[in-house]
Amino acid sequence: MDEFALIRQNFAKAIINDSVALGIGDDCALLIPPAGKQLAVSMDTLVEGTHFPKGAPAKRIATRALATALSDLAAMGAEPLWFTLGLTLPNANQQWVGDFCDGLLEFADTHQCTLVGGDITRGPLTITVQVHGSITPGQALCRSGAQPDDIIYVTGSLGDGAAALAVLQQNITVRKAAQDYLVDRFYKPTPRIKEGRLLSTIAHAGIDISDGLYADLSHICQASGVGALIDVNRIPLSPYWGNKVSRDKALAWAISGGDDYELCVTVPRAQVATLETWIKSDRINATAIGKITHKPEIYMVNKGKTMAFDIEGYKHFE
Ligand code: ADP
Numbered sequence: 288m289d290e291f292a293l294i295r296q297n298f299a300k301a302i303i304n305d306s307v308a309l310g311i312g313d314d315c316a317l318l319i320p321p322a323g324k325q326l327a328v329s330m331d332t333l334v335e336g337t338h339f340p341k342g343a344p345a346k347r348i349a350t351r352a353l354a355t356a357l358s359d360l361a362a363m364g365a366e367p368l369w370f371t372l373g374l375t376l377p378n379a380n381q382q383w384v385g386d387f388c389d390g391l392l393e394f395a396d397t398h399q400c401t402l403v404g405g406d407i408t409r410g411p412l413t414i415t416v417q418v419h420g421s422i423t424p425g426q427a428l429c430r431s432g433a434q435p436d437d438i439i440y441v442t443g444s445l446g447d448g449a450a451a452l453a454v455l456q457q458n459i460t461v462r463k464a465a466q467d468y469l470v471d472r473f474y475k476p477t478p479r480i481k482e483g484r485l486l487s488t489i490a491h492a493g494i495d496i497s498d499g500l501y502a503d504l505s506h507i508c509q510a511s512g513v514g515a516l517i518d519v520n521r522i523p524l525s526p527y528w529g530n531k532v533s534r535d536k537a538l539a540w541a542i543s544g545g546d547d548y549e550l551c552v553t554v555p556r557a558q559v560a561t562l563e564t565w566i567k568s569d570r571i572n573a574t575a576i577g578k579i580t581h582k583p584e585i586y587m588v589n590k591g592k593t594m595a596f597d598i599e600g601y602k603h604f605e
Pocket residue numbers: 295298310311312313314315316372373374402403404405406407
């Protein structure tokens with residue numbers, strides 16, 4: 288048996304459920320899609336040195352790879368079902384793969400997403416995860432659904448991704464508890480699956496914030512042919528590092544830092560009362576930060592000053 292065949296056996300430990308007629312081991316997996324649903328499919332690739340630091344622990348790389356892929360399902364409002372894994376390894380290190388597999392399968396289990404197949408090749412360390420989820424037809428949170436006067440909400444708080452990177456690159460120092468929190472947020476961001484599914488019942492449009500609020504909101508604006516007005520003082524910032532950097536830095540991280548994996552959605556006014564009830568009763572953590580406008584530009588209001596950005600990224604001051 289070749290070394291990769293041995294490694295493949297690690298992944299065969301994946302727990303399967305009723306939606307899997309045939310799991311890992313044959314030429315294909317055989318899957319049973321839920322009746323009457325659409326399948327939502329997305330793929331993410333992480334390359335060592337680009338998407339995670341060289342030498343990062345295997346378990347942490349595994350959770351990051353699956354979490355970022357699951358975040359795309361969350362952004363659509365889909366429920367996770369299955370995933371496949373493309374693994375490119377410089378060498379067949381059993382210890383590394385064992386750790387990777389433990390982290391991966393444990394995280395997969397938490398989100399009830401089953402590993403059903405994959406591929407292993409030799410080359411520079413690269414991890415590709417393809418996720419499959421289900422969604423009720425007509426309910427997906429597409430980028431193209433935003434309408435003028437929708438209220439823009441974000442889940443959780445923004446800037447943790449950029450703050451985590453600053454901690455990992457030793458550009459800021461924070462308390463041990465904050466450091467642990469941030470490193471965990473970087474390697475194991477929580478895909479907002481529950482939030483996405485709830486929001487898909489009321490929101491017009493949605494996206495997950497992987498490249499920063501401004502960049503991702505501009506994707507919604509472009510796809511929908513609209514603009515946005517954001518009150519930057521309403522953007523929720525993390526309490527974990529907020530007092531360690533200047534407010535301007537914190538806002539810059541929240542607006543243009545990436546890797547937060549929170550959701551940004553646009554909610555029609557008629558549904559705002561419902562969402563606010565959910566927020567008050569702790570069903571969801573979300574904050575209104577602005578609204579969708581007709582004019583295809585993104586305006587950010589800060590300290591009485593308005594900055595206008597066109598949706599291609601060009602910035603000018605008013
Ligand atoms: P084939 O030669 O037909 O492509 P492989 O020998 O590559 O098949 O794979 C055998 C089985 O192991 C398949 O079911 C495949 O999905 C599974 N497998 C291979 N690599 C992985 C992986 N990284 N994660 C999960 N399953 C894998």
